[in-house]
Amino acid sequence: MTWAGALRGEGMTRIFVYEPLSADDPGTTQALGRGTPAHEEMLAAGRGMRDAVAADLARIAGLAVTVATGEQEAGHALRTVRRAAPESSIDFVRRQALLHDLCWIVAPESDGLLLRLREAVGDARWIGCSAAAIRVASSKKATCAVLATAGVATPLAFAKDHRGPWIVKPDDGAGTLETRRHATRAAAEHDVQHRRAAGRHAVAQAFVEGEALSISMIAGPDLARPLAINRQRLAMDAQGWLHDLGVQPAAIAAADARTATLHALASRVASAIPGLLGYVGIDVVWNEREGPVVIEVNPRVTCAYVGLSALLRRNVAQEILALHAAARSGEVAADVPA
Structure with a gap:
């Protein structure tokens, strides 16, 4: 049909x-x-x-x-x-x-x-996602709080007694825009206060060491289907500002030892934020000691979507439309073709 x-x-x-x-x-x-x-x-x-x-x-x-x-x-x-x-x-x-x-x-x-x-x-x-899900994911502070309550590791788990670098970013920012790393918590808090005085909402988070990854998934009622695990390429200049150098879609192979853990993480994130629907991106840092740490959730298409259908050899948009049609008609998510 x-x-x-x-x-x-x-x-x-x-x-x-x-x-x-x-x-x-x-x-x-x-x-x-x-x-x-x-x-x-x-x-x-x-x-x-x-x-x-x-x-x-x-x-x-x-x-x-x-x-x-x-x-x-x-x-x-x-x-x-x-x-x-x-x-x-x-x-x-x-x-x-x-x-x-x-x-x-x-x-x-x-x-x-x-x-x-x-x-x-x-x-x-x-x-796309519900208004409630977008509202939560639009705030990095709210997202981390919701996920931490659900037992998902976020930068909040590193905050206590963290003596390493700290990151300051817009609470509702996209990508690495206006994201800066500071050597100390005091410097980060000063940056936050400076931004808030200028009328900008900012948050400070403990900097999590590790490999920057992202999960592309299709989410829906009772469904979290990871599509790909991507590698994010980031750089930092001499002043500590972070720059996005692009994403490598589907960079982590299915045979990678981390894949099963990341797939399970996607399901936990979807359960923690009701209303995620369609394409969702999850930014993750793989920390050697703690494993995957969720940095933020994007309730929309991300740059990792570009070229994804060709890499997967199937039409991702068609899968998403099928999921939405099923959700509207009340069909169970399992009936949506994989």
Whole structure:
């Protein structure tokens, strides 16, 4: 059965794909500074994720895909729409949602953006996590507290008597933006106070030594299906600022001794945060002494999605749509094809 048959019974099922930076969202662009290295880096990442999702969707029978683009972007293989100034990005997404059957939004949690976009789209058309799950995952402090209560290792487990470096980052930040390592806890706390005085929400965490990994998984009611374990490439400059050098999808083989433990961890995270649905990314540091330590949970598509369908030799977007269809119809997660 095509998606048209599953959702409307006739015609094509219309799906809207939106990523704020590639769609020239003025707020997100202004926050990064148009043309700055941070803006260019995040713009490239945003376009990559948007196009990976859209390409997977375009291969599914019965779907008509629309992609939001910006004025500076020349040409696209799929149907495109643009925000009409002075229309706000939220109003633009709300209007497009009414013109489509489904919406797949790729956006950061920063400043509540992902949550506000979810509210604009509404439950019926949204592909992704619940508002409650996004609210928890949008705060690194709240995420660590919830996971620690569930017995999942987080940087909180290292805080007491930690004499090593500390990390300061935005509580709702994405990637490594404004993330800085300090040699001492006192220096980190000073940084936090400085940021809060400027009106920015920041958290300090004990720096966890180890290999930076991430888990790509599909989550749903009673379901946590790991898709791949990825390696994150990070660098630190002389001032302690962290920089994201990209991700290597599916870098950790199934035969790796850590794989079973990481798969079990994904299930525990999904159980600890109800409402995770669809693609979810879990950032992890593998510590030699403690094993996997969860740093944050991303309730949305991450950079590791790019190229993932080709690596796995199956359409990840199709699996996610099947899961959402099953969730809406009340079918059990086990009935969703692997």
